Amino acid sequence: MRLPRHAYRAALFAALAALAAPAWAGKAHQHGVAQLDVAVEPGRVTLDLQTPLDGLVGFERVPRTDAERARVDAALAKLRDAAALFRIDGAAGCKLAQVTLNAPVLGLTPTGTAAPAAPAKGEHADLDGRFEFACKADAKPAFVEVGLFEAFSGMKRIELQLVLPRGQMKATLARPATRVALAR
Numbered sequence: 001m002r003l004p005r006h007a008y009r010a011a012l013f014a015a016l017a018a019l020a021a022p023a024w025a026g027k028a029h030q031h032g033v034a035q036l037d038v039a040v041e042p043g044r045v046t047l048d049l050q051t052p053l054d055g056l057v058g059f060e061r062v063p064r065t066d067a068e069r070a071r072v073d074a075a076l077a078k079l080r081d082a083a084a085l086f087r088i089d090g091a092a093g094c095k096l097a098q099v100t101l102n103a104p105v106l107g108l109t110p111t112g113t114a115a116p117a118a119p120a121k122g123e124h125a126d127l128d129g130r131f132e133f134a135c136k137a138d139a140k141p142a143f144v145e146v147g148l149f150e151a152f153s154g155m156k157r158i159e160l161q162l163v164l165p166r167g168q169m170k171a172t173l174a175r176p177a178t179r180v181a182l183a184r
């Protein structure tokens with residue numbers, strides 16, 4: 001069956017919109033594997049991370065002990081220090097503009113903090129992070145060095161989705177690699 005041209009275009013746009021959905025939309029939860037979307041736009045680089053909490057702190061529930069709370073604090077400090085975690089090609093002149101972390105189990109919501117919300121029994125828990133960098137208007141960053149493996153020993157692989165001026169592509173970063181090419 002051939003679709004009328006306008007129906008075909010509508011289906012195509014729906015597919016593109018689905019590709020552009022933010023990382024918050026929810027992807028497969030697999031321990032050791034993080035999802036990272038990298039979007040390069042004029043004057044801006046945005047990274048959306050989604051990872052099982054297990055990969056950051058080794059558990060997926062409300063922290064119970066001082067040691068667990070300390071582990072959470074250390075992980076969040078590393079994520080908030082995003083310019084060290086995501087080292088963008090210096091020629092692009094990028095500066096960290098904003099970090100947004102969302103992990104209800106740790107009491108973090110996109111708009112601030114809240115009481116920690118325990119996951120339902122048997123459920124897993126993720127952390128979502130958005131890291132926004134402001135760059136030179138005509139910046140064409142050639143790469144970003146991703147420091148997630150150095151920072152978090154529980155992370156083994158990162159599934160990347162790159163949204164670049166030239167188009168979209170998928171890639172995989174496996175320990176111990178760090179460099180993601182952006183100019184291709």
Ligand SMILES: [Zn+2]
Nearest residue numbers: 052060124125
């Ligand atoms: Zn899990």
